[in-house]
Amino acid sequence: MTKAELIEKIAREADIPKATAKVAFDSALDGIKKGLKKRNSKVTLVGFGTFKNVYRKTRMGRNPQTGEKIKIKGRNVVTFKPGKHLP
Structure with missing residues (x-):
């Protein structure tokens, strides 16, 4: 939709x-x-689910084409956890 x-x-x-x-x-x-502007904030819509702003730490990754190690910067991401009544 x-x-x-x-x-x-x-x-x-x-x-x-x-x-x-x-x-x-x-x-x-x-x-x-x-x-969701602030780190670790959340918005709960009862019966629907919860949006949460979480911080992902800086981590090491790998370029799939060259195999070279790269540094992936930390950043805020929004996650969603569906409510138990949401199919």
Whole structure:
């Protein structure tokens, strides 16, 4: 399902215009993004799942073409753990 299809479904089920559904959907996504700004922060949507911002440490990797060792910098990544009611 695409973002446009999801917005269309929200508009149809809530009986609101698509423009209003788009604003609501974008606002929800923006809230999730802002909630994940800090390291080790998390956003829990009960019945859906938990988004968590975690830090991956710097590690050594290998270039698959040359076999040369490379350093992979540490960075923040977002993980998602589905809720138990999510299929």
